Amino acid sequence: MSEVIVRGKAAKAASYKMSGKTTAEKNEALAKIADQLLADKDYLISENAKDLEQGKKNGLPDSILDRIMLNEKRIEDMSAAIRLLIDLKDPVGESLETIEKENGLLIKKNRVPIGVIGMIYEARPNVTIDAATLSLKTGNAVILRGSSSASYSNQALVGSIHKALAQTSLPVDAVQLMEDTSRETAKELFHLNEYLDVLIPRGGKNLIDTVVRESTVPVLETGAGNCHIFIDESADYEMAENIVINGKTQRPSVCNAIESLLIHESWFAKNGTDLLAVLQGKGIELYGDETVCTAFSEAKQATEEDWATEYLALKLSVKIVKDVTEAVEHINQYGTNHSEAIITKNAENADIFLNGVDAAAVYHNASTRFTDGFEFGYGAEIGISTQKLHARGPMGLPALTSTKYFIYGQGQIRG
């Protein structure tokens, strides 16, 4: 049996045990993991050093090495995040619907764990802890498949988790880490429908696209954000400037930052060059359509590719449109269904935009940067779903649950 099958079977068996665990039992286990990480700090850092050394030898860029790196502060942060998770409400057991039938049948639709979660991610050891603890909190088992460039770190972290679980009533097998991190085992996970209930990719666009395109296990797609702001004819200048600057510069590397600006032609004729000069002053490289480039010679000509690009950097494409309908059509053609905003005083145009744009989150007069589980008040975030089924937008703990109908009778049969 391949490692994937062995771990799949073990995780499935553990998931049945997990589903019966109380909130108290799960929280106790999380507390033990938080403690164990602190107790194992030195060992974790020394194992992490092996990954860093290997990474340097392999010529990994500094940005990746920084993602892999564990130090005291980062381990303390992981431990603290687990403490916050303990305080969050356990969604399992919540009753979503109660139906009482005339024949006396009582039907309850309750939240239950999903079962076995597969997590495929890149060189970020913190995802190991994050994915494992979110899965345990929601009564699931998890199979972790990280990057080979963080193998020593991941093994050590899962070692700490296992040490902690062994002191609790939770099954140690509920957290499985793939040792073989080859492409072949990833592909095997894509088709492990028998044991995996869901597969969640966490990382860059390429990873996510590969999982979505190849996996027959149901996927929770998170991620890519080619987000737009549309400045309508009636938009207040100051509000527009503030929101665009916030959307583009407050944290350019994240998925809810904006990548493209659409401006109504009349508004542009009045305020366009002022706004573009301010943006350029903030260090933003501008890629414009013909109207933009004519009015503001320092903008570069945008190509077809620019409209579809998630720069994740201080770059912005700018296009002039004749009305809200053209803005909506452009966004539905080039967007990634993440977060989209309109700035306008016109309530009718706001409605056309919010209803017409096909995205997880649509904004009227606010920055797209708010699309975030913590900002929405969910307290923990599995990711931001850009798909339509199961969960859409920022996913809190309930996204890691399913439902089950419990039906209570006194001998009822169907007539």
Added chain:
Amino acid sequence: MSEVIVRGKAAKAASYKMSGKTTAEKNEALAKIADQLLADKDYLISENAKDLEQGKKNGLPDSILDRIMLNEKRIEDMSAAIRLLIDLKDPVGESLETIEKENGLLIKKNRVPIGVIGMIYEARPNVTIDAATLSLKTGNAVILRGSSSASYSNQALVGSIHKALAQTSLPVDAVQLMEDTSRETAKELFHLNEYLDVLIPRGGKNLIDTVVRESTVPVLETGAGNCHIFIDESADYEMAENIVINGKTQRPSVCNAIESLLIHESWFAKNGTDLLAVLQGKGIELYGDETVCTAFSEAKQATEEDWATEYLALKLSVKIVKDVTEAVEHINQYGTNHSEAIITKNAENADIFLNGVDAAAVYHNASTRFTDGFEFGYGAEIGISTQKLHARGPMGLPALTSTKYFIYGQGQIRG
């Protein structure tokens, strides 16, 4: 461009128009379709006759020919079902969550259409009408891919739908029927992630398995039911007998009928042969384990395959277990996560069973035959989901919707 791509693009464009339609507009269109089917009755029957003639030539069995057959009564029933659908609550627009932030942001999570639904089904022309009208009611566009053996009927039915839609504000393109019903086009649909938001197979186990195994488009898995009843030590004899007879014989060909009976060894020692004699008297063929066959010589020896078989006929496998835990383990190994029942007076064992069995619907002292959208009071049924994500158990109209966050601000930016 292949037919699949052409229809995918057209359906996607239509889905954007559909999402803005009001309940009144959608219901008006449904009423027009209900009328049009009655008006086109003669033409529909004459086109259907071509499928029947072709089917006879190709040697299709009578049971399939009966499924394909349209007569006045069946067309009137389809039309009447649409009238019932009109009366159901439109889930689109329902607000599921409202969050007011301290900074004044108002966040609403509302139900919206999914977008484009793909429906792959077998030789049942009624599914053409069912799938199209459920999709329209929920603001979606749909691509229908039926069986070649019902091609004339499906074309005629979709012709009626198009005639009706042309008199309304709804886009005619919202309902697309594949003309090419080859295996190749089905496979193309499995991977049409760019235009299809979900794929729903309706039909037998082979069809569903193929779609689940091959599709990278998210699937709503409906269907197969290898359902069990477990008679615990303390079960009332009469209640057990009634529920088992109802579960097996009331309608043996459906997914929520039972296929396998598990009996506690002590209960079996007391009541087993009485019950088996009654079941045999009802014309049920029994396949038992060794204990069963020894006690009741007319039972045939069950093979490993029997435990996993959905007979959909008057056949029942019977196994003796030593306790509720063995029953749960057996069901989790051989079941299909559909509907499972325990008959017991012991509340603790009921809890162990209901929580431990991994199924969409779990019953205490009632027949599994109740797993049904109409019985639950949902009024229409897309199918019964046996998967964990998005929807589980009987699916009403909300299963054909997604959600979207609408965020209303006054210039808020993230700090």
